[in-house]
Amino acid sequence: MSGTTDFNQFLIFVRVIQAGSLSEAARRLNLPKSTVSRKISELEERVGERLIQRTTRKLSLTEAGRVLFERVSPAMSDIEEAESAVAGMRGTPRGLLRVSAPMSSSTLGPIVAEYLVRHPDAAVEMVCSDRRVDLVEERFDVVIRAGALVDSSLVARNLGKAKSMLVVAPEYSRHHGVPKTPAELASHACVAFSGGVAPHVWPLESRGKRVEVRIRPRLTVNDMEIARDAALAGVGIACLPELFCADDVRAKRLLHLLVDWSFPEIPVHALYPTRRHLSPKVVAFVDLLAQRIQLGNN
Template sequence: MDLNELLVFAKVVQAGSFTSAARGLRMPKSTVSRKVSELEERVGAQLLQRTTRKLRLTDVGQAYYEHCARIVAEAEQAELAVTRMQSAPHGLLRVTAPLAFNFMGTMIAEFLAGYPEVQIEMVCTDRTVDLVEEGFDLAVRAGKLADSSSLIARRLGSIERVAMASPRYIQERGAPKSPKELAAHDCLLFGAGASGNVWTLHSGSRTAEVAIRARLTVNEPDMLRAVALAGFGIALLPNTHYAKDIDAGRLQRLLPEWSSPGAPVNAVYPVTRHHSPKVMAFVDFLKERWPHKV
């Protein structure tokens, strides 16, 4: 079966003449006529009655055309669906990000509101996901990236940790006026082991290294935040994560000119997803909305 014959036949019937059909199909009239003749020969029946004034379907041709018209319409709908999917964000978007990136929830909700034909499956994990092997469209990753020829990275922004404390702690112990004064305060340390008991802070071209006294050491950022909120010390917390605590007055930013060196944050996706509208729309959206410094 030659589907081109079916298409040409249906278009001839719809156009009402070989000339009009040839114009619409951008084919020579002789080719259109030949395709219809070959179709009639293949099915063993006359489908069109040809006169000098107009074309008319035979009874067999009418029955055959009804089936052909449905096939052609389905094919056109299939092409239209592909075109729409390639031009507008659509379908399931599988994303992975670190566990601590719960602040992205607000951005994701805003994206879903703006792109109603996109569904997101968000998997939060601290392991490095193999995007290609596990079928993910995109990862949001912090820190230095490994070299890869199969992945594309786009910089979204950075995460810097800044000194924060609760109003209760500041009222009881006062606020440090310079990085070196941190040595006299109770500090809450993120990480594990004694190697992290030195905080490195930057302010423009200036750098300060301070040996701090860790009242608490913990490797879970939300637990660190909870102890800071309770007033037990000064913590270096990610600027992207706890801006709402500062806005609400639950925590106060200390040493506002100083912060830890920023860790780059990138959107990473397979090379094969580079032309995917839903991936590109999400990456552009994250880049535009990525939080700035507190």
Template structure:
């Protein structure tokens, strides 16, 4: 036995046995009877054994045919079930979704929970790391990334931009006041994120103006959640993405200072390996990200 396996030969052989005749198998398969007979003959030639004894009234399996049917029949059923499952996934998100996301991204928690509630046949495995994962090699369906893109082979869905803002706790402002100009930041305690290029220098823009201010941090940390907690505790003025502190500002737990000045923006993207045959579980998740992630 050599050459490429023709699965149609095995499928037609199984259908002939199940139907009880070549004619009935041909009808069920919507094929000419001659095609069905030829495929069975080709399989017998490949096996080097007669598989079916043919008479004018009925078909019967030879010993070799019985052995083959007992092994191939269940396999064909598994293939059909797999096909049915995959076809059923076209419209409904289902199955395991593997997501790579940045560390300290608490905003994703409610989004993932909403996704799972909406789609009860789906499950999520989320790996949070600031390492740039290899989506294909590590079999991730989606990666969420902040900053400039470097993976030219991946498909990117723009999720907007994470806007940074300067915030401070009311308790801090009560004792130390708040800056009226960027230059006044130099006299205030600050909380800064150490993941940037120059964490002790904040760049602010307002209309056509652009200034760089060298701050004096009381806390330098590479975790946004810790920076936010420190700001809430009144440690100092923090420069945080709105997705981390927007709710606190709206609830007046933090005050937005220097509101006429922009503290920068970082592009956000959802990445996936290919656009072709994109699974509904990926489409639904990325669509929800686009709706909920950024203000």
């Protein structure tokens, strides 16, 4: 046996035996009888054995045909069951969804929980890491990334832009005062997030003007929750995403500093491999992300 395998030959062979005649198999497969007959002949030529004894009244298997039918028939059934299972997944989100997200993604917790409650046949494996994962190689369904995109082959769904603000605890301000200009940040204790390119340099913008301030961190950490806790405890001035500290600012647990200055906004995207035959579990999750993540777009 050589050459490229034509699985249609095997499928038609099995269907002919199950139907009991070429004509009935052709009807069930919605194919011309001549096509069915040709495929059987091609398969016999391929394996080098006669598989079916044809008479005007009935078909019967040769010894070689019986062996082939017993081996191929279960495989065809498995393929059909697999096809049915995959087709069933098109309508309802189901199965395991593998998601990669940055460290300190606690804001995604309620969204993941809502997704699982909405779709009881779905499960989520969420891996939080600031390492740039290979979506295809590592078999992730969705990757959430902040920053400039470099994977041009992936489909990107824009989730908005992440904004950050300078905050400090009232306790710190009472003892050390607060900066009135960006330059004064250099003389204050700060909490730096080490996930960036230059964690000890803070770029600030205001009305087209940009400055870079080299800070003096008392704490450098790659977890945003720890950075927030340190700021609340009065360790120093922190740069935190609005999503992490907006409630604390509203409750006056943290004070918003230098309100006329802002950090460059960071684009956030959900990435997935292709739009073609996109699984419902991916569609439902990405749609929910877009609805629930409240990121500025200005």
